[in-house]
Amino acid sequence: MRGRLNGIELLPEECGPIIAQAAAALQSREKTQTEIYQEFYASLEELKREHRGELDFAIPSFSAFNRYSIKLATMSGRINQTREIAGVLAEKFDAKASDDLTLIAAEAIKTLIFELLTNAGEAGLDPKGAMALANALRAASQAQGVSTARRQKVEEEFKARATEAVETIARSKGMTAETTDAILGQILGVQK
Template identity: 75%
Template sequence: MARGRLTGIEMLPEACAPIVAWAAGELQNRERSQTEIYKDFVSKLEGLAQEYRGELEFTIPSFTAFNRYSIKLATLTQRLNDTREIAATLADKFDAKASDDLTLIAAEAIKTLIFELLTNAGEAGIDAKGAMSLANALRSATQAQGASTARRQKVEKEFGEKVTEAVQAVAKAKGMSAETSDAILGQILGVQK
């Protein structure tokens, strides 16, 4: 993949990274104008250059380069915020069981795709690199299945503990027998005590 030339900000030496990070934070805060931030950015870079007494050479990026950086940063920030909103919305709609089901479906789809590609390897033209990529995808899907199952088991265990505590507290307060509370737990958790 071809990459364009480096921007003025990307060409700054590593010693300037804290100043660039400061400018990025100021731009994201949106409390000051870009022009004001740029003036302080230039002042900080000039101060750094003086601090190094000519041992650190760099060109201070132009306002145009700073503006392009600002736009790129704003675009990236907006994409990240959009992604967070989408993830939050989806997380609210899916419980642990639905997430496990989705993980299982995705893993099975990857397994099916690998099987079909390997079966038609001559037609598909799969090479060693492609086979390695498919193996990595399958390994990742399998690990996700394991993590998803472990998470579901943890949630179920925590739910069972909370329900048991609640039923025991109610049984004690209402004077129910141990057999009655065990029967209630059996109905809720689907197990016989």
Template identity: 60%
Template sequence: MARGRGRLSGIEQLPPEADQIVADAAQALQDRERTQIDIYEEFFNALNKLKRDHRGELEFAVPSFSAFNRYSIRLSAMTRRLEETREIASAIAGRFDAQASDDLTLIASEAIKTLVYETLMDSGRSGASPKEAQQLASALYRATQAQGVSTNRRLKVEKEFAQAVDTVGKVAGLSKETMDEINRRLGIL
């Protein structure tokens, strides 16, 4: 019997109208210039303002501080893993003495491999479905093939990498804005 993903977090249950508020909070958390309590207070006030602005037409529960804290920890861990992946891939690219134009291909391929591996390792907790496992395996296969491609195929590899990051983000339950930020930080967007 396949396990489900489980209950959605309070942040995942927010309506699409709150996506920018969540993205702003995620960015503030990643910037690490303010305390989490200050960021939560701003997040809390912005969500309550959103509710007031919609005059009862948009009903949702504002996530608790503990839910915000869990989101913050998950976001921090994901960001840290992606940054480590980028550093490792850069070191590998240097070790293989790849030409400058092909560095992105090698880095993207290694990052996809790491993301797929980490997602599969976490699947016991997140309950990845067989379809998601197939998508991850497909991304891994494409990544290994991409290592041998020439520079003129770099754009295709970037797209595949963005799709793999998107797949991993969906499995992890991250918002589109968070995934866009991750792609931006990895230099894909």
């Protein structure tokens, strides 16, 4: 069950650039919320004047704008927190462990989807939102496959370079084939 639309969601499509400008101003934190609302209100009034009565809408109250601001700040905070976590995890994982990072991201997306579905009435999840979540999950799953392929390619390239380097050194030092194979086995973790 979807909740009631707020004043900003009820604005017509023509107000989109004004809403986007207000959202960007809220994110930049260079002005107070009151200053941003005053500019928002003035821009909407100007838009009404430009359309000379052909575009009729109610300008949202400051309290509706405040609720929108809080919702935007909460969402931005969660996105920034997720980016920070992913950044920290990415620093700790090398190419070989990228599968783990992709798996963590996929699980995070699954958790987010579950959370949104369990709070659907509160969050207002609509079919378009559900489709976006499904696409995100599919993309994460595909990324996991790409990550596996990339890891395998990196491992093969490493094996080829290590084998070539060890064989070159072995020839120049006059090592036996058994010694060369033993060194490669230690480096690559496999018997050649």
